[in-house]
Amino acid sequence: MKVSFPYMGSAIVYKKLFEFLEHEVVMPPKPTQRTMDLGVKYSPEFACIPLKMVMGTYLEAIEKGAKVLVTSGGHGPCRAGFYGDTHRNILKSLGYDDVELIIFDAPQDNWRAFFRNVQKIRNGVPWHKVINRMYTLYRFVQKLDELEKMVQKIRPYEVNKGQTTQVWNQIHEKFDKVKTRKQLYEVYEECKQMLLSIPTRKVDEKDRIRVGIVGEIYVVMESSINFGIEEILGNLGVEVERSLYLFEWINDNLVPWILRPKRFKEIIKKGQRYIKILIGGHAVETVGHIIDFKERGFDGIVHLMPFACLPELVTQSLIPKISKEIDIPILSLPIDEQTGKANMLTRIEAFIDLLKNRKRGKTREIFIDNIQEDVQEERVVMV
Amino acid sequence: MKEIYIGVDVGSVSTNVVAIDRNVNVLFKTYIRTNGQPIDSVKEGVKQLKEALGDVEVLGVGATGSGRQLAGAILGADVVKNEITAHATATIHFVPDVRTIFEIGGQDSKIIIIKDQMVVDFAMNTVCAAGTGSFLDHQAERLKIPIEQFGDLALSATRPVRIAGRCTVFAESDMIAKQQFGFSKAEIIRGLCDALVRNYLNNVGRGKNLEPPFVFQGGVAANKGIRAAFERELQSKIIVPEHFNVMGAIGSAILAKDYIEKTKTRTNFRGFDATDIDFSTSSFECKGCSNRCEVVKVSMEGKVIAMWGDRCGKWTNSL
Ligand code: SF4
Secondary structure (H helix, E strand, O other): OEEEOOOOOOOHHHHHHHHHOOOEEOOOOOOOHHHHHHHHHHOOOOOOHHHHHHHHHHHHHHHOOOOEEEEEOOOOOOOHHHHHHHHHHHHHHOOOOOOEEEEEOOHHHOHHHHHHHHHHHHOOOOHHHHHHHHHHHHHHHHHHHHHHHHHHHHHHHEOOOOHHHHHHHHHHHHHHOOOOHHHHHHHHHHHHHHHHOOOEOOOOHHHOEEEEEEEOHHHHHOOOOOOOHHHHHHHOOEEEEEOOOHHHHHHHHOOOHHHOOHHHHHHHHHHOOOOOOOOOOOHHHHHHHHHHHHHOOOOEEEEEEEOOOHHHHHHHHHHHHHHHHHOOOEEEEEEOOOOOHHHHHHHHHHHHHHHHHHHHOOHHHHHHHHHHHHHHHHOOOOO | OEEEEEEEEEOOOEEEEEEEOOOOOEEEEEEEEOOOOHHHHHHHHHHHHHHHHOOEEEEEEEEEOOOHHHHHHHHOOOEEOOHHHHHHHHHHHHOOOOOEEEEEOOOOEEEEEEEOOEEEEEEEOOOOOOOOHHHHHHHHHHHOOOHHHHHHHHHOOOOOOOOOOOOHHHHHHHHHHHHHOOOOHHHHHHHHHHHHHHHHHHHOOOOOOOOOOEEEEOHHHHOHHHHHHHHHHHOOOEEOOOOHHHHHHHHHHHHHHHHHHHHOOOOOOOOHHHHHOOEEEEEEEOOOOOOOOEEEEEEEOOEEEEEEOOOOOOOHHHO
């Protein structure tokens, strides 16, 4: 089976998954303007941006020869639950009758359907091998996420602009070659050293700015649609952490409930302070993480929402209240195909100025103290 | 010789250039249509400045606006800052106790909330243009009224009329309907001003605590009809600063001044000859990795002087 999948975040993880199941993998291209154009062309106009981008990715993967597309479904009353069927219908109307779309809904919603899907993609690989390799994959995701978190803490202080991103790209290439658990641990150690040897500026603890990124999963995880917000923030000298990492997502959604880390339940509980009922998407988690980031001493929150995303609209409408009650600045950024980068950059920069002001002092004079460093951070290289 | 700081604000609709002295007296200001040619409009603005002021010594240059990086590269700016910080800096200078700034330009509009001379919150319009200058331009054209007369006409209206101003399409059909009901043009224009303000406050100001003193700036602040509509809506006095339409440029000049004074550095300003230099921009998609960055390249007489847009620093660092 020539298998492909939506591109989201560190997509080599999904690639590994299917490699481990001995499929022929068609790596979908990282979403570009073309992906967007294709997606927009063949999706309902009022669909939200993740649906369109994933649609575009499917079409590009099919161009490259994919015959089976595997994805996860949504649960709760948000239209993400219809994505699979919508995509399936669109593919059909375009005449791709030979392309199969396999949708994994949350196992607890329908165990039987889940196992039917598992059987399909297991590809006849014996169970003991599947279990062993899935465990390797589990650790693979964990290690990659650990490195990513390091990246997010190193990038703001790097001396040579762009170096961390370069190393991060190299890390992906190295991880892509990993086949066994032993290799994984070796590569992990090597990559860790690569990151630790990046020259950084010393910045006082009290001068560090930390921003949490929350919101709908696709726009939070996929940098090509959020303008690479983590890098933008990092380049502005800001440490970032996302509300979502693949490893945690797996723990929260795929690991049996009993074994789930307590953390997830705590986040949900925090979110329920403001959203009491299930409204789908990641609304409750978004709010929970906002509160969690605040409790952990973060300076600000960037909230990413696909334009017209219902759950995140609910969150957005709560934000003034939350921001005031727990005293943390929150910047909501709606993301759509029309979102201009210049406009987005302006907001982000202004938001970071605001956070620095808050942290380091008032009035223009004190604000100027920050400028020198800001100028160095923001100015393009000039001869 | 006069010592000046230059501020440039390059937006999609207009390019503003100002010169201030050490005490933030505005010595020169100009307002040029960008017309999709930011390089030409920046050059033109600086040329006008030179002609108006004669021999001057430029101590520092600041750039802001959506074209700030480009303007910064062309002129050799010392400070390149976003519009929100630039606007706030200027407004705080002229109205030190300001709490809320309304900024409405051609395409963009903003609300900036200030407390103790510090930006504590802000918002910008996203996809909706119904709260911006272009909405008014468009409607003025429809009613065949020169935009300059718009304000006075609005003030002459005696009856209020409610126009659905949610978007241009609704506004248009509602205007036609109201004309048929017998409302005068003046009344309809007043209704439009109310609609714009309502819309702007609802869209951009949603969930914000708006406290006086209110300062209203940006190109649209020239419009008396809109000013009056704000005062009606907020039941409060609205301050329109003298240099209302070039506040961003002034703010960036102030930031440049502060920076130069504080760090005692020499300016990077390329000199007025830069207006004769041939600059060009181009962009390309880097295929170096799967990020496929859109890299912008600025060349000066064929030589690349600035690049940005690359995620990994490959191009920025290659200079
Ligand atoms: S500029 Fe760097 S990060 Fe961007 S596509 Fe090229 S190599 Fe990749």
